[in-house]
Amino acid sequence: MTHFLLFMLFSTIEGLSIYAVALYVFRFDLKKYFWHSLLIIEIINFQNYLTRENIESLSYIAPIVNLIITALFFSTIVRIPLIWSFLMTIVGYSASIVIQAVFINFLFSLEEIKTDPIKGYLFQLLTGILIFISLYLYRKGYGFTFDFEKLRFKREHIIIILLIVAFVVFLGIMMQLLDVFIGLVGFVIALLIFLFYSIKKEAEEY
Numbered sequence: 001m002t003h004f005l006l007f008m009l010f011s012t013i014e015g016l017s018i019y020a021v022a023l024y025v026f027r028f029d030l031k032k033y034f035w036h037s038l039l040i041i042e043i044i045n046f047q048n049y050l051t052r053e054n055i056e057s058l059s060y061i062a063p064i065v066n067l068i069i070t071a072l073f074f075s076t077i078v079r080i081p082l083i084w085s086f087l088m089t090i091v092g093y094s095a096s097i098v099i100q101a102v103f104i105n106f107l108f109s110l111e112e113i114k115t116d117p118i119k120g121y122l123f124q125l126l127t128g129i130l131i132f133i134s135l136y137l138y139r140k141g142y143g144f145t146f147d148f149e150k151l152r153f154k155r156e157h158i159i160i161i162l163l164i165v166a167f168v169v170f171l172g173i174m175m176q177l178l179d180v181f182i183g184l185v186g187f188v189i190a191l192l193i194f195l196f197y198s199i200k201k202e203a204e205e206y
Helices: 002-024 030-053 062-076 080-108 112-116 117-127 129-139 156-178 179-204
Strands: none
Touching: 002 062, 002 080, 002 117, 002 129, 030 062, 030 112, 030 179, 062 080, 062 156, 062 179, 080 112, 080 117, 080 129, 112 117, 117 156, 156 179
C-alpha cells in the first residue's frame, strides 16, 4: 500500500508538471482547471500503476493512451480546438522529457531510476520544477497567444464525440483480446467523462 501511495503521489507531481507547461505556455490558467486536471491525472496514474506492476502486455499501449487522453482533456474540458489540443499535449510531454533527460545526464542514471525507488521518486519530484517555471513565466506575461478558433474544424464537437466513441470501442476490443478489463477500464471512464462534457457542450450551443 505504501508503494502504491508513493507512486500515486510522485506521479501526480510529474503529471501536474506536464499539464502546467501545456496550459501556462499557451496562456491558460491551470488553477481554473486544477480539479478536472487532477481527476484525469489520477486516472492515468492508476492505470500506469496497474500496467507497470501487473500487466506487462499493456506497456506499449499506455503511453499512447496517455497522450490521447490528455489531448482529449484539453479539447473537451479546456475547450481547445482539436489540433491545438494535440500540440499542447506534445509541448507538455516534450518539456517533461527534456528536463528529465537533463537530470539523467547530470544527477541520475536511467538504471538507478529503475532500480532504486527513492531515486525514482526524487526524479519525479524534481520534474515538478516545471510547475513553478511555467507559472513564473505565465505571471510575467510570457507565453504564446493565438486565435485558436481559426483552426477549429466545422462541427468539431461531432468529430470529437465520434473520436471518443471510436476510442472506447478500440479499448473495449483490446480488453477482450488481451483479457485485461481492469487494466483499461480507467481510461474508458475518462473517455466517458469527456463524452459527457462534449455532448453537454453541444446541447448548450443549440
